[in-house]
Amino acid sequence: MEHLRAACALALMLTFGCIRVMCTNSTYKTMLNVDLLNGYDPVVHPGKQYQSQVLNINVSFALRKIQIFNELTSEFSITGALSVYWDDERLSWDPTRYSNLIITHLKQKSIWTPPLLLSNGYDDIDLIGKGDMHIMITSSGMVSWLLPVKLTITCDADVRYYPFDKQSCLVILLPWGYNADLVQINAMASTLNTAQYEENPIWSLVSTFQASSVAPAAVGLLFSITFKRKPEFFVMNFLLPTMLMCFMNMFVFLLPAESGERVGFCITVLLSIAVFLSIVSSALPQTSSPQMAMFCYLLVVHVILSLLIMICTIVGLRFYFRSEEVEVPRRIARLAQFVNNIRKTNQNRTSVSPGSQSNITVKAKTDSDDVQLNEEKRDVTDTDVSWKEVSAALDKTCFVVFMATAMTCNISFIIVLMRS
Known part of the structure; x- marks a missing residue:
């Protein structure tokens, strides 16, 4: 009986201890989020010295699938995951003050995010992302914005070699309202991430390309997708x-x-x-x-x-x-x-076999033979x-x-x- 009471007491102590740790962590995380957003203006972009410092935004795209390519309407749609990283000094903290928390999450609408816009979009023009999407932040102020997207752009088809045609579509992402003096979009790789790519039943992926725009008036991210048709059907x-x-x-x-x-x-x-x-x-x-x-x-x-x-x-x-x-x-x-004589001549040539045992007689040609041959030609004509x-x-x-x-x-x- 005493052993049973001791076991029950130990279980209660462990349960309350875990709840206390969880409450402590959630409490510190709540306090941390409140402190981070205290006086924070999501309209102002990060940076200590705007005149001498440019905000670097690192971007990469993981291609998931080619959804559709309509040659008639020039509609090209893909799905994937867009990864955006930047530093925001206003979102850094000392982990020792918050129970050694090094990671927290905030909603997109609560902090500043780059207003990425699909420049050559097919549908209505709108910013990428949703306000209730969570964003991960580390204690150093590194912001990690990972969002699944479906990009639908306008891409004119080149059907010159149909059905062995090859298409290349360009996707352009621009930080709307910002120029090269304020932000710099950096491509994290020269190609798209295709580790989780799913094959399309009509189109086969050939190659991808990813780069940053170097034009001063049009800073942004460019990535190209080249694919060819499967011609068997x-x-x-x-x-x-x-x-x-x-x-x-x-x-x-x-x-x-x-x-x-x-x-x-x-x-x-x-x-x-x-x-x-x-x-x-x-x-x-x-x-x-x-x-x-x-x-x-x-x-x-x-x-x-x-x-x-x-x-x-x-x-x-x-x-x-x-x-x-x-x-x-x-x-x-x-x-x-x-025309008929050509056919008859070919038939006569093929009728004589190399192994034939016919006797061939060689006869001297005379003038009477020439006269007879000319008369036969005249008769045929x-x-x-x-x-x-x-x-x-x-x-x-x-x-x-x-x-x-x-x-x-x-x-x-x-x-x-x-x-x-």
């Missing part, structure tokens, strides 16, 4: 289908003319490319500065090729279904024979060419020419994008 859903449709359009010349589907095939592909052009145009800013997207130029080239292919298809069908009673002009006949053969020659020529043009345009576009 746009390549699979826009770029690759348009290129495939462009090459697919060439095979209209391989369709039989009797099928009656040539013109319908051309119109379908042309409308598909036009739909992709409208979709891409709606997703890009409606401006030509600094330059329009090269992808739009590629789509325009595809549209022009489709129009030319449709015109050539219609002309070829007119040749094919023209009456044989109409004589083919000699120049057109010679061109058709030239004077042979009548049908309109169907002219249509076939036109199809072969258009297929080769348009295929080479499409390959040149698309490969050049890809090379330019990859070099960017």
